[in-house]
Amino acid sequence: MLDRFRRHLGASGLIPEGARVLVGYSGGADSTCLLHMLRVAGVDVVAAHLHHGQREEADTEMRLCEAFAESLDIPFVSGRADVPRMSQELGMGLEEAGREARYGFFRQAAYQLDCQLIATAHTRNDHVETMLLNLTRGTGLTGLGGIPERREEIVRPILIFSREQTRAYCEENGFWFHDDPANSDLSFSRARIRHRVLPELRSINPAADSALMRLASLVQEEDRFLSGMAAAALEQSEISVNGELKFLTEDVEVYFDRGRLSGLPPVLFRRAIRLAVEALEASLDHEQTSILLSGIASQERGSVTADGGEVVVEWTPELVGARRLQPTQPFRYALTIPGETMSDEFGWQFTAFEEAYDQVSPARAELSTRIDRRKTKGTLYFRTAGSGDTMRPLGFSGQRKLSDLLSESGLTPAARSRLPIVCDLVGPIWAPGVCLDERVRPEASTDLVLTVRFARISPNDR
Amino acid sequence: MLDRFRRHLGASGLIPEGARVLVGYSGGADSTCLLHMLRVAGVDVVAAHLHHGQREEADTEMRLCEAFAESLDIPFVSGRADVPRMSQELGMGLEEAGREARYGFFRQAAYQLDCQLIATAHTRNDHVETMLLNLTRGTGLTGLGGIPERREEIVRPILIFSREQTRAYCEENGFWFHDDPANSDLSFSRARIRHRVLPELRSINPAADSALMRLASLVQEEDRFLSGMAAAALEQSEISVNGELKFLTEDVEVYFDRGRLSGLPPVLFRRAIRLAVEALEASLDHEQTSILLSGIASQERGSVTADGGEVVVEWTPELVGARRLQPTQPFRYALTIPGETMSDEFGWQFTAFEEAYDQVSPARAELSTRIDRRKTKGTLYFRTAGSGDTMRPLGFSGQRKLSDLLSESGLTPAARSRLPIVCDLVGPIWAPGVCLDERVRPEASTDLVLTVRFARISPNDR
Known part of the structure; x- marks a missing residue:
């Protein structure tokens, strides 16, 4: 089994050389087997255990998990969740709430412990059961693919083994494990699939599990291909x-x-x-x-x-x-000078700093501007455009309604409601990309200007 | 139910206006319902019943089927098969042999009775059962599509109804029907799916059948799309x-x-x-x-x-x-003069007729030639090229091995073994597309020539 596991890791490229992997370790046979096999295969692993706050034995199990990880010299991290309360508060079933809690904990722990991947111990049985459940409840190709071997940072290295095999592996090696609550405390539906449907399918074809696995991998491949084509077509149609x-x-x-x-x-x-x-x-x-x-x-x-x-x-x-559909909530924040002001929600940032004026005039509608700081009144801030706002565009002599300026600039209603308008005590002085007010334009005599840039947050900062 | 049936016929375009349809009519509730609904919907139908030679009641059932068809003024045609013997001789299960016998009979009867379509009474239940069977035994997208509503000349107009619905329809209308042997005499596998698996799936989701139907139609659509792309790619790669x-x-x-x-x-x-x-x-x-x-x-x-x-x-x-891989069997047949000689197996035909010689010389390698009939000895025939064959190509003075001529012409080994060589008593006189023998070339003094054309059979003649 270890040989097959090693070959599978090599052929699938599931875990890149040198990656640190957080292993979801419940103490059941599946995750005990996964943890040990990864360790023996030389992968840098961390064991992560979440106490679900559901069963009395959970305290003991957590201690035994920690002991097993220690015996293998594997760093152990644990957390606690109140799954029954989560289930009630979020209006989910216990199974779903447990999954939410686990993945949340795993992601957080992986981030803190600098793990690039999270490995879960799903087996072929889980995979096939999920396929049939999705099939029963209604699915397209995507759900028919069952549990993917990899999705984003989550990998399932023992999807090729059956639950019986992981159990036999633990027993042969004399490892402690408990009956995984996720296996025994089944939802009604999964239990039906496991105990009633799959045995019937296996009586028709003893290799039914493999047949389903093969279909899943085929379907995943065709599904990805079609999605790729659709994404390309979408990109070409975008306006x-x-x-x-x-x-x-x-x-x-x-x-x-x-x-x-x-x-x-x-x-x-x-x-x-x-x-x-x-x-x-x-x-x-x-x-x-x-x-x-x-x-x-x-x-x-x-x-x-x-x-x-x-x-x-x-x-x-x-x-x-x-x-x-939901409208953007009005906002109002101070502009940090000098420095950066970021909006995580909207995905943009202002950068503002004072510098010597190089006598280059600002343009009327750009994403970077120069403001004569001495001409502004009080603290600078930015806010949603208001219905009464007016501005005097650079080079013009009269006041105009900001709403008209925004509308003429071709911005969509959504963009108009999300564009931060830089103001001083008197009113709007800059609508990025749309209008700079004549009132704050630098003059030949200006020596210091405030340069403000408006830009998308780079993906790395988000 | 009739309304829904009519709407479905209209929306799907399954049965074009004016088409004559052969209905596979076993006397079960499904086919009784189908036959009646098509009739009421104004479709020109013929009822076709095959006696499977399997059960004692079958004689009576055939008579009752005929009587029901007559009561609706529907032409009735019947046939007999010895399915148990077929099953033994062809080494198939009874179910499979029965299906072979039925479709063979339907196709033949449809041809004789000038029916453009064959309608079978598969229901939603058959569809869903087939999907799950295919899934269990191993399938790709194609098998997962279940029973297609249309394949070639076969249509399944009541795939949208359940078996229970067809039964209720017959009972409400007071129609005679018997329990379809194809439903009760189930194979082990189909019975498991029907009586054990599907009830479990329905207990998980009461709408499991619809969920499966929806998946099937989605899968059929995506399957067709991918096959179309693959066929186009194949065509572009062909040499x-x-x-x-x-x-x-x-x-x-x-x-x-x-x-x-x-x-x-x-x-x-x-x-x-x-x-x-x-x-x-x-x-x-x-x-x-x-x-x-x-x-x-x-x-x-x-x-x-x-x-x-x-x-x-x-x-x-x-x-x-x-x-x-299998080699072509050697062949030898007389050439019909004047007239056509067709090979259904290979898909080509000779056309030979005598005409006044227009003094246009034949070329050495064409698919149509002119032969001076007076110069040939005895009856003309064609056969596979032999290893000892020689020819004297038009305009050359020496004899050459036919195998070399064929090989130089760039023909593949398969084509060489399938090309019919026209011979007289002395030997080869024409290898179509490759060589005409100098010995039979028309001269200036020739008045009548034998024109022979070699061509693919047009698809309409096959």
């Missing part, structure tokens, strides 16, 4: 909005050329529109994509609200757009 | 062999550009190579396509034998080829 301020709204609205999108084969259209909505953190079910498919093909205008009601997909004769 | 004689071997060999084929995404490569082998009436399983995928990516040369052993896929640095 950029808000120009250089695009980053202001890219997680709340996205637009596509209707002709291109509706020209896609239905298989790709369905996947593309789902990807677009998923990028806004919502989802479409099969019926919703069907309505969109036929609606966009035959009706001039229309809209479909995505699951959960926070995202709407709308189409006009030219465009198909997906956007979050 | 034509045997020039204008291509049709001689297109059902026994096919070649592709290795670089193009191996440059495909694995998902498409797998499907493309399977399509190529399926065109030769063989099949590749998942493991065989995996070996081909990695072999063609990494080894200079190699080969894989397809299921059944009759087709081999080989690759060289430049090519990937699939070809049938």
Whole structure:
């Protein structure tokens, strides 16, 4: 078994050389086997154990887990969760709440302990059961793929082994393990699949598990391929909005050329529109994509609200757009000078510093500007545009309504409500990318200016 | 139910206006319901009943079926099969032999009665059971699609209804029906799926059947899309062999550009190579396509034998080829003059007729030639090229070995063994596309010539 495990690690490239791996270690046979095999294979591992706050034996189990990890010279980290309370507060089942708690704990611990990967001890049995559960509850190709061997930073190195094999491995090696609560305390559905459905399938074909595993890997491959095609098609159909301020709204609205999108084969259209909505953190079910498919093909205008009601997909004769519905809350914050002011929520940052004026005049609409600090009144701050705001654009003599300026700049309503307007005590002095007020323009006599830059937060800072 | 049936017929376009449909009518509730609903919907139907030679009641049932069809004014046709004997002779299970017998009978009857479509009474239950059976036994996307609503000339108009619904329909209308042997005399596997597995899945999700149906239709759609892409990629990679004689071997060999084929995404490569082998009436399983995928990516040369052993896929640095292995049997037939001589097996035909000589000399290598009939000895016939054959090519003075001429013409070994050589008593006089013998060349004094044309049979004649 160890040989096969080593070969599998090598062939799959699941764990890169030198990676530090956090192992979810419950003390059950599956995770005990995983922890030991990874250790023997020379992987740098940390054992992470979450006390679910559910069973009396959990205290003892945690101590025994720690002892086993110590006996193997493996760093051990543990945490506590009150899963029953979580379950109640979040309105989830115990199983789901337990999973949420575990993955949350694993992610946090992995971050703190500098682990690049999280390994969980899912077996072939879990995989096949999940496939059949998804199948029963209704799924597309994605759910039919069962448990992926890798998703983001989570890897499942023993998906190729059965639960019986992990148990035999622990018994042969004389390791302590307990019956994993995640295995015995089954949800009704999973227990049915495990104890009633799978035995029947195995009586039809003793190799039913392998047949399902093979299907899953095939389906995963075809699913990834189709998603890749859909993503490429989506990218080619995208219509950029808000120009250089695009980053202001890219997680709340996205637009596509209707002709291109509706020209896609239905298989790709369905996947593309789902990807677009998923990028806004919502989802479409099969019926919703069907309505969109036929609606966009035959009706001039229309809209479909995505699951959960926070995202709407709308189409006009030219465009198909997906956007979050909830309005942006008004905001108001001080501008840090000198230094950076970041908005994690919106994904942008201001950088402000004073420097010698090089006599280069600021332009009216740029993402970087120069302000004559002496002409501003009081503390600088930024806020949402208000309905009464007016500005005097650089080089013009009269005041104009800010809302008109924003609208003329071609910004979408979402962008207008998210653009931070830099103000002083008197009012707006700079709407990034839209307008600098004549009132604060540097003059020939100015020696020091305040330079302010508005930019997307680089992905590394988020 | 009738309304829904009518709407479904309209929306799916399953049965085109004016089509005559043969209905497979066993006398069970499913086919009784189908027959009646089609009739009421105004479709021109014929009821076809096959006596399976298996059960004592079958004689009575056949009579009752005939009576029911007559009561609806529906033409009735019946046949008899000895399914138990077929099963023994063909080495199949009773279920499979019965299916073979039924579809054979339906096809023949449809042809004789001028029916464009054959309708079978598969229900949602059959569909879902088939999906789960395929899933258990090992399948890719194609098997997961279950029973297609339409394949070639066969349609399944009541796939949207459950077995319970067809039964209720018959009972409400007071129709006679018997318990379909195809339902009660179940194979072990199907019975397990029906009586043990599906009830469990329904206890997890009461709408499990619909969930499976939805998956099937999604999977069918994605499967078709991927197959279409693979077929297009295959066509673009194909390398034509045997020039204008291509049709001689297109059902026994096919070649592709290795670089193009191996440059495909694995998902498409797998499907493309399977399509190529399926065109030769063989099949590749998942493991065989995996070996081909990695072999063609990494080894200079190699080969894989397809299921059944009759087709081999080989690759060289430049090519990937699939070809049938079994050698062509030698053949010898008289040439019909005047008239046509067809080979259904090989898919070509000769057309021979005498006409006034227009003094246009025949070329050495064409698919149509002119022969001076007076110069030939005895009856003309055609046969496989023999190892001792020689010919004197038009315009040359010496005899040459026919095998060398064939080889120089660039024909593949398969084409050489399938090319019919026209001979007289003395020996070969024409190898179509390769060589006409100087001995039978028309002269200036010739007035009547025998024109012979060699061509592929047009698809309509096959």
